[in-house]
Amino acid sequence: MAAVLLLVAAATAPAAGSPGGSVSLTLGASGALNATVAFTDPNGSALRYAMDGNFTPLVDALVTNATQRATILAQIATAESTPIIGAFFGNRDGTVEPSEVTLFESLIEQQVQLLPASSLTGGGGVGLVLDGAPPTSAHLDSVSFANATGPVSSSQPILVTSALSYQFTYGSGSHSLALTFNNSSTGLVPAGGEVSVTVSLTTPAATAVTGATGFNTTSVANDLWGLGPAHFSGTYDSSSGHPVSIAFGPAFPTAYVALGAAVAALVLLGALLLWRRRRRARR
Numbered sequence: 001m002a003a004v005l006l007l008v009a010a011a012t013a014p015a016a017g018s019p020g021g022s023v024s025l026t027l028g029a030s031g032a033l034n035a036t037v038a039f040t041d042p043n044g045s046a047l048r049y050a051m052d053g054n055f056t057p058l059v060d061a062l063v064t065n066a067t068q069r070a071t072i073l074a075q076i077a078t079a080e081s082t083p084i085i086g087a088f089f090g091n092r093d094g095t096v097e098p099s100e101v102t103l104f105e106s107l108i109e110q111q112v113q114l115l116p117a118s119s120l121t122g123g124g125g126v127g128l129v130l131d132g133a134p135p136t137s138a139h140l141d142s143v144s145f146a147n148a149t150g151p152v153s154s155s156q157p158i159l160v161t162s163a164l165s166y167q168f169t170y171g172s173g174s175h176s177l178a179l180t181f182n183n184s185s186t187g188l189v190p191a192g193g194e195v196s197v198t199v200s201l202t203t204p205a206a207t208a209v210t211g212a213t214g215f216n217t218t219s220v221a222n223d224l225w226g227l228g229p230a231h232f233s234g235t236y237d238s239s240s241g242h243p244v245s246i247a248f249g250p251a252f253p254t255a256y257v258a259l260g261a262a263v264a265a266l267v268l269l270g271a272l273l274l275w276r277r278r279r280r281a282r283r
Contacts, residue, residue: 207248215234215244
């Protein structure tokens with residue numbers, strides 16, 4: 001079982017650590033954050049073998065120690081022979097079928113619940129920290145593998161997309177959301193290899209993005225009236241895994257200021273008209 005969980009983590013954790021990765025984040029005023037993390041495995045053969053039931057190529061790609069490889073493969077064989085978990089393994093016929101992709105996705109979604117919390121809150125490919133604190137909870141909602149069907153020997157890329165839910169402690173005032181990308185969390189990307197990640201963040205309503213650090217390029221769209229959410233987008237390229245951060249806080253209430261000015265103008269206009277009427281009445 002432990003071996004299956006290791007490979008489950010390997011299939012989902014590298015997310016931002018692969019070329020062409022993207023992280024899309026939406027933060028609510030309650031501190032709930034929804035994340036969609038996508039990456040492309042440039043050579044999908046090892047994953048295809050695993051979906052078809054043969055985990056040896058994936059283990060070989062992730063584990064360098066021969067003793068550990070043998071132990072993991074033995075544990076996987078045991079898991080595959082169990083009545084319940086075994087039903088989620090492929091048929092080893094050399095071809096990945098749509099049903100095997102679905103079973104592999106279900107295996108991950110179920111078994112990831114048994115992983116240590118650090119695998120989703122910072123110990124995997126993407127670490128998230130809000131105002132210096134990690135999330136209080138994290139949950140893998142779904143994982144999908146696109147373009148995975150076909151011969152297991154195919155090296156065609158596979159797009160892996162994970163949807164996750166986080167809960168942070170969130171209060172008033174200014175905030176900073178920091179992200180750490182761990183390139184070497186698995187063997188899918190060589191340690192020290194350059195990666196390219198697109199990060200997008202939608203902040204809670206009535207907030208504005210005030211700055212960002214660690215990004216190559218950034219784009220910010222704050223709500224003109226200060227009532228809606230702000231949208232940030234940035235690109236990140238790194239071989240060091242250093243963190244990047246996005247700062248945001250209460251937006252200037254332009255809408256309320258404009259409304260107040262309009263009300264004041266109407267009051268002034270009403271007072272002026274009333275004064276003119278009274279003046280005419282005196283004549």
